[in-house]
Amino acid sequence: MSKVRRPTICRACHAGCSVVVEIEDGRPVSVQGDPDSPLYRGFCCVKGRNMAAVQQSPRRLLHSQKRGADGRHAPIPVEQAMDEIAERLRRIVDEHGPRSLATYSGTMATNAGAANGAVTSAFLKAMGSRMGFNSNTIDQPGKMVAAALCGRFMAPPTPFSEASVVLLVGCNPLVAMSGGIPHTNPGRTLTDALRRGLRLLVIDPRRSETARRAHLHLQPRPGEDVAILAALLRVILEEGLADRAFVEAHVSGVDALRAAVEPFTPERVAVRADVATDDLVRLARLFAGHGPGVATAGTGPNMSGHTTLVEYLLLALNAICGRFQRSGDRVAEPPCLRAPQVFKEQAMPPMAEYAYGFGERMRVRGLANTAAGMPTAALADEILEPGPGRVRALISHGGNPVAAWPDQLKTIEAMESLDLLVQIDAKMSATARLADYVIAVRHPLEMPGMTLTQEYLSDYAVGFGTTAPWAQYTPALVEPPPGSDVIDDWRFFYGLAQRLGVQLVIKPVSFSGTVRVPGQTMDMIEEPTTDALFDMVTRGSRVPLDEVRRHPAGAVFDDPPVFVAPKDEGASGRLDVGNDVMMAELGRVAQEETTPVADAAHPFRLVSRRQPNVLNSVGCDEPGQLGGRTTNPAHLHPDDLAALGLAEGDLVEIRSGRAGILGVVAADATLRRGLVSMTHSWGDGPSRDGEVREIGANTGRLSAVDVDYERFTGLPRMSNIPVDVRPLARPS
Ligand SMILES: Nc1nc2c(c(=O)[nH]1)N[C@H]1C(S)=C(S)[C@@H](COP(=O)(O)OP(=O)(O)OC[C@H]3O[C@@H](n4cnc5c(=O)[nH]c(N)nc54)[C@H](O)[C@@H]3O)O[C@H]1N2
Ligand SMILES: Nc1nc2c(c(=O)[nH]1)N[C@H]1C(S)=C(S)[C@@H](COP(=O)(O)OP(=O)(O)OC[C@H]3O[C@@H](n4cnc5c(=O)[nH]c(N)nc54)[C@H](O)[C@@H]3O)O[C@H]1N2
Ligand code: SF4
Ligand SMILES: [Mo]
Numbered sequence: 001m002s003k004v005r006r007p008t009i010c011r012a013c014h015a016g017c018s019v020v021v022e023i024e025d026g027r028p029v030s031v032q033g034d035p036d037s038p039l040y041r042g043f044c045c046v047k048g049r050n051m052a053a054v055q056q057s058p059r060r061l062l063h064s065q066k067r068g069a070d071g072r073h074a075p076i077p078v079e080q081a082m083d084e085i086a087e088r089l090r091r092i093v094d095e096h097g098p099r100s101l102a103t104y105s106g107t108m109a110t111n112a113g114a115a116n117g118a119v120t121s122a123f124l125k126a127m128g129s130r131m132g133f134n135s136n137t138i139d140q141p142g143k144m145v146a147a148a149l150c151g152r153f154m155a156p157p158t159p160f161s162e163a164s165v166v167l168l169v170g171c172n173p174l175v176a177m178s179g180g181i182p183h184t185n186p187g188r189t190l191t192d193a194l195r196r197g198l199r200l201l202v203i204d205p206r207r208s209e210t211a212r213r214a215h216l217h218l219q220p221r222p223g224e225d226v227a228i229l230a231a232l233l234r235v236i237l238e239e240g241l242a243d244r245a246f247v248e249a250h251v252s253g254v255d256a257l258r259a260a261v262e263p264f265t266p267e268r269v270a271v272r273a274d275v276a277t278d279d280l281v282r283l284a285r286l287f288a289g290h291g292p293g294v295a296t297a298g299t300g301p302n303m304s305g306h307t308t309l310v311e312y313l314l315l316a317l318n319a320i321c322g323r324f325q326r327s328g329d330r331v332a333e334p335p336c337l338r339a340p341q342v343f344k345e346q347a348m349p350p351m352a353e354y355a356y357g358f359g360e361r362m363r364v365r366g367l368a369n370t371a372a373g374m375p376t377a378a379l380a381d382e383i384l385e386p387g388p389g390r391v392r393a394l395i396s397h398g399g400n401p402v403a404a405w406p407d408q409l410k411t412i413e414a415m416e417s418l419d420l421l422v423q424i425d426a427k428m429s430a431t432a433r434l435a436d437y438v439i440a441v442r443h444p445l446e447m448p449g450m451t452l453t454q455e456y457l458s459d460y461a462v463g464f465g466t467t468a469p470w471a472q473y474t475p476a477l478v479e480p481p482p483g484s485d486v487i488d489d490w491r492f493f494y495g496l497a498q499r500l501g502v503q504l505v506i507k508p509v510s511f512s513g514t515v516r517v518p519g520q521t522m523d524m525i526e527e528p529t530t531d532a533l534f535d536m537v538t539r540g541s542r543v544p545l546d547e548v549r550r551h552p553a554g555a556v557f558d559d560p561p562v563f564v565a566p567k568d569e570g571a572s573g574r575l576d577v578g579n580d581v582m583m584a585e586l587g588r589v590a591q592e593e594t595t596p597v598a599d600a601a602h603p604f605r606l607v608s609r610r611q612p613n614v615l616n617s618v619g620c621d622e623p624g625q626l627g628g629r630t631t632n633p634a635h636l637h638p639d640d641l642a643a644l645g646l647a648e649g650d651l652v653e654i655r656s657g658r659a660g661i662l663g664v665v666a667a668d669a670t671l672r673r674g675l676v677s678m679t680h681s682w683g684d685g686p687s688r689d690g691e692v693r694e695i696g697a698n699t700g701r702l703s704a705v706d707v708d709y710e711r712f713t714g715l716p717r718m719s720n721i722p723v724d725v726r727p728l729a730r731p732s
Helices: 051-055 078-096 107-112 116-127 142-150 186-195 225-238 244-250 254-261 266-273 277-289 307-320 376-384 408-417 452-460 489-500 530-537 545-549 580-591 638-643 686-695
Strands: 003-009 018-024 027-033 065-067 073-075 101-105 132-134 165-169 199-203 216-218 293-297 356-361 368-370 393-397 420-425 437-440 604-609 634-636 651-655 660-667 675-679 721-727
Touching: 018 051, 027 051, 078 101, 078 393, 078 420, 078 437, 078 489, 101 116, 101 376, 107 116, 107 452, 116 132, 116 489, 116 530, 132 376, 142 307, 142 580, 165 225, 165 277, 165 307, 186 199, 199 277, 216 277, 225 254, 225 266, 225 277, 225 307, 225 580, 244 307, 254 307, 254 580, 266 277, 293 307, 307 580, 376 408, 393 489, 634 638, 638 660, 660 686
Parallel strands: 101 132, 101 393, 165 199, 165 293, 199 216, 393 420, 420 437, 604 675, 634 660
Antiparallel strands: 003 018, 018 027, 065 073, 065 437, 356 368, 604 721, 634 675, 651 660, 651 721
């Protein structure tokens, strides 16, 4: 028996924790946090610890599958699957044009393989299609759209390590490892920060794990974030708490903003959001008066109706409070595996023409490309809408449309109406079961990995990323199980390109302010290794990948340090906080009723939440990480349960204007009354509703993509959904 311990990167979510895997006779047996990692400091969550079991899981797909005429799937060698798929794609594209081919990349496409995105994009481009979709546009697309409308500051936002105040609006980084607190051991990072005096402010209708540690927690009605942020801005502007020097140097549109927030007096907003007026005013004063620091929002407010406007107001809040680093400051997290970036105390003016409604057009709802990508919430209708250009072939990679897209019934109908659905997956997921072909992939421990994915986070939005230039590379550590036929994800797109005779050109990702690196043609005859591909996507990086490879447990690459440069001579760019379209939207919100109209048919609001042991739909079937809880409970306040005559474990029907699902209720005193708080992406289609206690319920079914959607991004309500809760017979 040979037992070894190897450092590696956990790829079970986007956080990329630095972990140690114990390998016995070539099989992973345990995964633990690496206590020596200066950033992650030994952290490893239950998903990470279960990684060895997932690699060995009896539910894992070890062979690609093809659906036969009887609707059943049977194993097919992956090379043969690629031959057949290429042939079918060739016919579809020849007959209907390149636009009939779309790709969808979900969370595991990026988490599992750092170079996957570059190959998928290259493939789609080579095929002449611009129909590339990803989960970004059913997440927080307003972040990128708002940044295009406001402009970007070329110096980083105040790093968490230097913040003395942080405002979190509807995010829960202690569970989600997402924005607001660095994803590198957020629990300890927060504890340290609170010790040095950080003031934590949280706005969330639930007293979340993060809210419990806040100095001030506002617990409003969901969906009132626009009004709340407008009230905060109003107090700050009226009381002269803005950073006057920063505004004078770098910001425009303040007068328009001042006029637009005028109707949002703390008194009026307190009524509509159902919070105390004093708390609103105190929050504004704490945020503005105790800088530096940043304000960040998460999925909650983004999915509650106004993704772009919420994010725009947050950018305005950060801008008028000057929450950016200045000339001479040391940059906390300069790129490692990306090209060097120039940081300056200077604004890049808005690019409103690239915010939304540009480029490739959808054939439904007047939507088009956005700064966050093509609107995924409209893809099901795009597939279903007859006419020239209809999408007929979809390659879905590391995502799970049936579980995760809003409006599940429509999604299922769309998947079933495709001429060709290919699902690249590790399991027979809800989407895989509808697919013509399922491509079985390697487990992350069977592939090299690198922290390029994590570096994208700091570019993603204000308040994301970590506090040091951390990079790690890991080789593949184990072989796939004997007898299996699995491939690295990217090889599927490469294999199709070879068969279709198209040339792939790999582009290292570049951001505004980074040095642009030219694309490189891939050798289409001799298949490159994943390591060679990694070298291609990191070409020109500030730290050469080979240097990172020399530190198998990862390292901080802070030498030489990077500083913020002064503004260029004559540069005139300004952040715009008074965009016309946004101010008009704000006007519409001001006109809304100050107290929501009671909807007798739908008296509750369903709000989203995440749980520590699963990532969206990933892991809902893995007993090793569920702790015996095989459903996603419908959490209600104990008083609401009592009023409905319900006890924990009872079955209810939850019905929106669109559809209904079953749910198993649980008491949760951290909620406001009138809410149903549930995790998304559990369960399956209606045919399996009877198994709610074994597989959970799918809240995506409650969203309607064509009613009450945000007009810039097409994002429908995925939180703050009006629902009714009806008790069903108690189990005998
Ligand atoms: N109602 C509601 N809906 C939501 C949300 C919400 O809060 N509420 N959240 C939204 C958000 S933020 C997002 S990002 C989307 C997520 O949307 P998706 O990314 O589409 O959904 P996931 O469940 O993350 O899909 C992951 C898929 O990858 C597969 N997989 C697991 N391991 C591997 C692997 O190693 N390699 C590969 N290739 N595949 C693997 C899984 O089996 C699964 O099919 O959902 C959105 N949907
Ligand atoms: N363990 C785990 N980690 C994950 C994921 C996972 O599924 N599991 N998913 C990953 C993904 S894809 C993403 S995008 C990130 C998301 O990361 P976050 O955005 O932090 O997501 P949540 O943890 O769901 O936190 C959303 C919070 O918003 C609150 N909320 C709901 N509606 C409203 C509203 O209208 N207004 C306000 N102010 N708050 C509201 C909810 O109560 C909840 O506490 O997490 C990532 N990390
Ligand atoms: S937080 Fe994410 S990366 Fe870290 S151990 Fe858990 S699943 Fe892995
Ligand atoms: Mo997400």
